[in-house]
Amino acid sequence: MYNFKGFRSLAALAAITFIVMVFQVTSFAQFESTAESAILIEAATGQVLYEKMQTYQCRLPA
Amino acid sequence: MPPASITKIMTLLLGFEALEKELVQWDDEVIISEKAWRMEGSKMFLLVGGKVKFSEIMTGISVVSANDGCVALAEHLYGSEEAFVQVMNNRAKELGLTNSNFLNSNGLPAEGHVMSARDISTLARYLIQNHPKILELESTREYTYNNIRQFNRNPLLGVFPGADGLKTGWTDEAGYCIVGTAQQNGQRMIGVVLKTNSEKERSKAIQELLNYGFKNFKQVTVKNAGEIVDVIDVKNSKTPSIPLKVDSDISVVIPVGRENDLQIVTSKNTEFLSAPVSADIQAGTLEVQLDGKTIATSTMSTAEGAERLGFFGIIFRSISNFFKSLF
The missing domain is CATH 2.60.410.10 (D-Ala-D-Ala carboxypeptidase, C-terminal domain)
Structure with a gap:
């Protein structure tokens, strides 16, 4: 006999995991998709941990 | 990119450096010019001809992003806003800000007034490390001057754990910008987000950026x-x-x-x-x-x-x- 109850529980767990993963990916991508330029540094060392470069050049005077 | 009011972190740095060099004292009185009084956008509502303590000006710039305060500070320290801007650009070069050019003291729209996200993070780090009092000013939630109560626009304050700065900005051209900082478990992160479409997007993006840093990276003392x-x-x-x-x-x-x-x-x-x-x-x-x-x-x-x-x-x-x- 198949254990349908166990199968259903597993399927439900997989679905929840999938939804959580999709939500996390969407959430994580927010700062990448919405900001035209962004950077994250650690203050003590000044190390750059993330950088999205601007999409156009600065117009500096010659 | 246009940095809008994030420009003011350079103005505040020069304010702190003038205090350090004793060119000015916290209690000095600043006389408000008509030019300062006429500034538009966010302001602390200084009155022309009035005398205001330097400490009030620094607080007004930090908490309510006072455009009038920036011009008053600039004129008090260097005689004119134009002279102050020259000092801003010289200081930017000294600090290695290679993609920054200032045309005014407050970030109001001006063609060619630009900063890169990287320059903003470098400047913010320098300001925090050398003048930590900036965090005390920038994390103040509200400020009343001239009987007008205004609130700090930084969406991280009181919401994001450990957040204590630093500056928001907005103009049509710059979009919604922020340089945000927070300290958790002894580690400080500084994030910059430029040109988002709304206050809500800006708030969400900076929180995710800082969270990304705190959750995924760790400081290790090697030697x-x-x-x-x-x-x-x-x-x-x-x-x-x-x-x-x-x-x-x-x-x-x-x-x-x-x-x-x-x-x-x-x-x-x-x-x-x-x-x-x-x-x-x-x-x-x-x-x-x-x-x-x-x-x-x-x-x-x-x-x-x-x-x-x-x-x-x-x-x-x-x-x-x-x-x-x-x-």
């Missing part, structure tokens, strides 16, 4: 200054080799769980030294690498000195070395 990391041979010395110490503390920030993947590579300037050698002679470099990429460096120096052997000692050492080489 402490003075720690022995290598040895170097010394010719004609009573001791054949002396220890080398690292000259500065080495801390790196790495992805969580990668501590065991760090590699320490030392390289000496020369194969051996000749006695006499004194302590603290620079003798090489230590590099910390992750995935083959150098992420931190420090010089190495002799931890102790080495005396030169006497004439007979050198003869004896030479004979001894000769016989050792035979076996």
Whole structure:
């Protein structure tokens, strides 16, 4: 006999995991998709941990 | 990119530096010009001809992003906003801000008034490290001047754990911008988000950016200054080799769980030294690498000195070395 109850529980767990993963990916991508330029540094060392470069050049005077 | 009011972190830096050089005192009175009074956008509602304490001006710029306060500060310190802007640009060059150009003291729209996200993060870090009082001012939630109560627009304050700064900005051209900072478990992150479409997007983006840093990266102290990391041979010395110490503390920030993947590579300037050698002679470099990429460096120096052997000692050492080489 198949254990349908166990199968259903597993399927439900997989679905929840999938939804959580999709939500996390969407959430994580927010700062990448919405900001035209962004950077994250650690203050003590000044190390750059993330950088999205601007999409156009600065117009500096010659 | 246009930085809007984020410009004011440079204005505030020059304010702090003027205080440090005693060019101005917190209690000095600043006379408000008509130009300052006429400033548009966010302001603290200074009155023309009024006398306002320098401390009030600094607070007004920090908490309510006072455009009128910036011009008042500029004129008080350097006579005119134009002269102040020249100082802003000179200071930017000194700090290595290669993609910044200032045309005014407050970030109101002006063609060619620009900063890159990287420059903003560099400037914010410098300001926080050298004038930590900025965090006290910038984390103030509300400010009342001239009987007008206004609130700090920083969406991180009171919401994001450990948030205590730093500055928001908005103009049509710049969009919604922020440089945000927070400290959690002794670690401080600084994030910059430029040109988002709404206050809500800006708030969400900066929180996610800072969260990304706190959740995924960890600061690791690799070596402490003075720690022995290598040895170097010394010719004609009573001791054949002396220890080398690292000259500065080495801390790196790495992805969580990668501590065991760090590699320490030392390289000496020369194969051996000749006695006499004194302590603290620079003798090489230590590099910390992750995935083959150098992420931190420090010089190495002799931890102790080495005396030169006497004439007979050198003869004896030479004979001894000769016989050792035979076996």
